[in-house]
Amino acid sequence: MTTDSADRPEPSTATARTHYAAERHQVIVQTVRSRGRLDAGTMAEQLKVSTETIRKDLLQLERSGLLRRVHGGAIAIEDLSFEPAVSARTGNLEEKRRIAQAALAHVPREGAVILDSGSTTTLLAEMFPADRDLNVFTNTLTIALALVSRPRLNVHTLGGRVRARTFAEVDNWAISALSEIRVDVAFLGTNSLSSEHGLSTPDESEATVKRLMLSAARRRVLLADNSKHDRTSLYKYADLTDIDVLITDDGLSEHDARRLEAAGLRKVIRT
Numbered sequence: 001m002t003t004d005s006a007d008r009p010e011p012s013t014a015t016a017r018t019h020y021a022a023e024r025h026q027v028i029v030q031t032v033r034s035r036g037r038l039d040a041g042t043m044a045e046q047l048k049v050s051t052e053t054i055r056k057d058l059l060q061l062e063r064s065g066l067l068r069r070v071h072g073g074a075i076a077i078e079d080l081s082f083e084p085a086v087s088a089r090t091g092n093l094e095e096k097r098r099i100a101q102a103a104l105a106h107v108p109r110e111g112a113v114i115l116d117s118g119s120t121t122t123l124l125a126e127m128f129p130a131d132r133d134l135n136v137f138t139n140t141l142t143i144a145l146a147l148v149s150r151p152r153l154n155v156h157t158l159g160g161r162v163r164a165r166t167f168a169e170v171d172n173w174a175i176s177a178l179s180e181i182r183v184d185v186a187f188l189g190t191n192s193l194s195s196e197h198g199l200s201t202p203d204e205s206e207a208t209v210k211r212l213m214l215s216a217a218r219r220r221v222l223l224a225d226n227s228k229h230d231r232t233s234l235y236k237y238a239d240l241t242d243i244d245v246l247i248t249d250d251g252l253s254e255h256d257a258r259r260l261e262a263a264g265l266r267k268v269i270r271t
Contacts, residue, residue, distance in 0.1 A: 099249060112134065198238055
């Protein structure tokens with residue numbers, strides 16, 4: 001006995017929605033894993049659905065541990081713990097030079113400063129003025145070597161275990177040193193900067209040192225090029241309200257700069 005096609009039950013709307021959602025989720029996850037990040041608006045156009053539908057998909061996928069949502073889209077979970085070696089951090093070099101140059105205006109005439117590890121803070125050390133009587137504390141051997149030839153500077157390293165990937169000194173000795181000093185300005189670097197999640201880094205020990213650097217300084221200046229924006233790493237170490245000034249480049253849009261200030265960052269300077 002045959003059954004006329006008109007008598008066959010139609011698939012339920014719920015079943016169709018589930019099928020289409022599963023297809024969308026597969027495309028979204030594949031895109032994030034292959035590109036490292038995803039823009040919600042672009043994905044909505046590609047899949048011919050609303051941006052709100054994509055946002056709901058991202059929320060569900062984040063709850064499943066398949067990606068991490070950020071403003072405007074998502075990033076791969078792998079990005080949270082990925083950390084390039086210092087020798088590989090050659091991107092945005094001109095922008096980093098402009099940021100370091102602008103940071104010179106925040107170097108005091110006398111007193112004490114901290115220079116955090118990072119490619120942009122290393123450029124600042126190379127440009128650092130030699131005509132000032134300053135105590136300079138750093139947790140980075142390469143920065144100390146760049147500064148030690150300037151006779152009016154007293155250069156101090158924090159001590160501790162040296163991380164091969166970043167040359168940063170971390171753990172107990174660095175923690176102990178930071179608990180005993182108070183400086184005028186801390187020049188900080190970061191792996192990630194986000195309106196929603198603040199400042200973060202892939203390594204727990206570096207997050208601890210950065211947190212203590214913030215506590216040791218009266219004024220906190222963050223040096224971060226636009227590639228650090230709208231990213232999240234594994235360990236959060238500060239809120240935007242902990243930073244007095246962000247010096248970045250004009251690759252960060254005026255809109256995004258105002259959004260960071262609205263989220264609590266006191267001042268953004270675009271070079």
